[in-house]
Amino acid sequence: MSTEIRGVVTRATGSWYDVLHEGRTIACRIRGRIRLKGVRSTNPVVVGDEVVCTEGGDGEWVIERILPRRNYIIRRASNLSKESHIIAANIDQALLVATLSQPVTAPEFLDRFLATCEAYKIPATILLAKYDLAAADPEAAAAFHATYESAGYRVVDLSTLDGTGLDAVRALVAGRTTLVAGNSGVGKSTLVGALEPGLALRTGSISESHRKGRHTTTFSAMYPLTGGGFLIDTPGIKGFGLIDIDDHELWHYFPEMMRIGAGCRFYNCTHTHEPGCAVREAVARGEVARSRYESYLKIRDEDDKYRK
Ligand SMILES: Nc1nc2c(ncn2[C@@H]2O[C@H](COP(=O)(O)OP(=O)(O)OP(=O)(O)O)[C@@H](O)[C@H]2O)c(=O)[nH]1
Numbered sequence: 289m290s291t292e293i294r295g296v297v298t299r300a301t302g303s304w305y306d307v308l309h310e311g312r313t314i315a316c317r318i319r320g321r322i323r324l325k326g327v328r329s330t331n332p333v334v335v336g337d338e339v340v341c342t343e344g345g346d347g348e349w350v351i352e353r354i355l356p357r358r359n360y361i362i363r364r365a366s367n368l369s370k371e372s373h374i375i376a377a378n379i380d381q382a383l384l385v386a387t388l389s390q391p392v393t394a395p396e397f398l399d400r401f402l403a404t405c406e407a408y409k410i411p412a413t414i415l416l417a418k419y420d421l422a423a424a425d426p427e428a429a430a431a432f433h434a435t436y437e438s439a440g441y442r443v444v445d446l447s448t449l450d451g452t453g454l455d456a457v458r459a460l461v462a463g464r465t466t467l468v469a470g471n472s473g474v475g476k477s478t479l480v481g482a483l484e485p486g487l488a489l490r491t492g493s494i495s496e497s498h499r500k501g502r503h504t505t506t507f508s509a510m511y512p513l514t515g516g517g518f519l520i521d522t523p524g525i526k527g528f529g530l531i532d533i534d535d536h537e538l539w540h541y542f543p544e545m546m547r548i549g550a551g552c553r554f555y556n557c558t559h560t561h562e563p564g565c566a567v568r569e570a571v572a573r574g575e576v577a578r579s580r581y582e583s584y585l586k587i588r589d590e591d592d593k594y595r596k
């Protein structure tokens with residue numbers, strides 16, 4: 289007699305997968321190759337996947353199927369590869385941790401990330417972290433707010449040092465599956481520790497010694513919150529980017545440009561050089577933040593290079 293369960297993948301190492309089912313974590317394997325239609329990916333089962341697993345009486349659990357994904361995020365397996373690596377699936381929201389102090393978050397990094405979230409239909413909130421330091425330059429902080437709030441994003445000031453914004457973040461993550469992203473050193477681990485004492489992210493490097501000799505590896509993992517919901521930690525988020533998105537579509541993922549672009553003279557306006565471009569006019573008037581527009585141009589250029 290085989291037993292069948294449904295659960296969610298909380299850790300995907302490539303050789304085994306932790307599946308959370310009714311509060312219990314079960315280590316599962318995959319049998320042969322699980323192929324997903326339309327997705328060319330180096331990893332078949334990812335963190336956040338809802339799966340059906342069976343146990344055939346020998347204590348060995350096997351993932352039989354993956355239920356349809358609501359969404360997923362991808363990074364290229366390598367710059368030259370057309371294959372992609374899925375980071376996580378079934379994400380409710382992303383928290384993008386940014387700072388104005390060291391390490392300063394590059395606008396292009398943030399904008400690329402936001403556009404990616406738009407493309408994959410993942411609601412994103414920006415956390416302006418180390419706000420205790422940002423507050424020393426109120427003008428820069430206000431400009432940051434204006435840029436992203438006018439684009440349509442919520443910006444939450446956060447300081448784990450003095451507690452600013454912690455309750456707001458707590459309310460955001462409760463009961464949801466949240467991707468926490470941001471450059472190294474912006475304070476992600478400190479934030480997670482503040483939200484859930486005892487929970488340490490960056491546990492992505494674990495020893496697989498009990499399986500394969502001494503060998504460490506990094507992978508995404510999802511951590512349950514006591515109050516419900518999960519946090520997803522994503523090592524190697526640097527390579528995270530837009531793929532499979534047409535140049536012509538990129539501006540759709542800048543919400544403020546999307547709202548204005550219908551007013552361009554040409555329906556296929558690229559907003560780079562065309563006369564009568566409503567987007568460039570809005571940039572000139574200061575209605576669309578210049579830094580956002582410049583990110584758009586840079587991402588277009590870079591992604592062009594990938595395609596050639
Ligand atoms: N002033 C100030 N410093 C902070 C705050 N939060 C974190 N830090 C400091 O910033 C540094 C980096 O914090 P981490 O939490 O390790 O950053 P991280 O994003 O997890 O970094 P990686 O693990 O490399 O990805 C540490 O020295 C923290 O003490 C804050 O709210 N205010």
Ligand SMILES: [Zn+2]
Pocket residue numbers: 549552553557558559560562564565566567568
């Ligand atoms: Zn235009």
